[in-house]
Structures are given as structure tokens and as C-alpha cells.
Amino acid sequence: SEQEFISLFQDCELGAMPPFGQLYKLPVFVDRSLEADEEIVFNAGTHRDAVRMKYADFKRLVSPRVADFAAKG
Numbered sequence: 574s575e576q577e578f579i580s581l582f583q584d585c586e587l588g589a590m591p592p593f594g595q596l597y598k599l600p601v602f603v604d605r606s607l608e609a610d611e612e613i614v615f616n617a618g619t620h621r622d623a624v625r626m627k628y629a630d631f632k633r634l635v636s637p638r639v640a641d642f643a644a645k646g
Contacts (some may be wrong), residue, residue, distance in 0.1 A: 582618075589616040591624065593635060601637040608632075608639065 575587050581597055582590045592615050594601040607613060607628060614625045631637075 585616075585618040586620055589618055589620050591616055591618055592631075592637075594637075595635065601635050602642070603632075603637040603639050604642040605639050606643055 578590065579587060581599070585591070590597075592601055592603075610628050612625055613628050613631055614623050616622070617624045
């Protein structure tokens with residue numbers, strides 16, 4: 574549940590955690606389909622702020638584990 578995340582992301586609003594797991598000693602997982610996107614947008618720790626960045630830069634900074642998580646419908 575989201576309540577389980579409160580202690581891990583104390584500097585973020587509940588449900589608005591950014592995908593920088595290394596800042597929180599957590600692995601980051603990314604669906605392979607995101608690799609086709611030039612840019613990605615994600616929460617920046619609040620429900621009002623967002624970060625837009627090139628996926629290639631995100632991948633270089635975070636080194637996420639890439640796998641197939643989503644199913645095409």
C-alpha cells in the first residue's frame with residue numbers, strides 16, 4: 574500500500590515519488606516500451622511538479638533494470 578512507502582520517501586508527497594531509486598537505496602525497474610520514447614515525464618516528489626528529460630539521459634543516470642512489464646492491449 575502507499576502507506577508502506579511513507580517511511581522510504583520522507584521527502585516526497587505520498588504517491589509522487591520520483592524514479593531515482595539510487596537516492597533511496599532501491600532498484601529501478603523500467604518497462605522496455607519506454608526505451609522507444611525520446612523523452613519521459615515523471616513526478617518530482619510532489620503532485621504539482623514534474624521533470625521532463627530525455628530517456629537516454631535517465632537511463633545513463635539511473636541504470637534501470639529493463640524488462641517487459643506491460644501487456645499490449
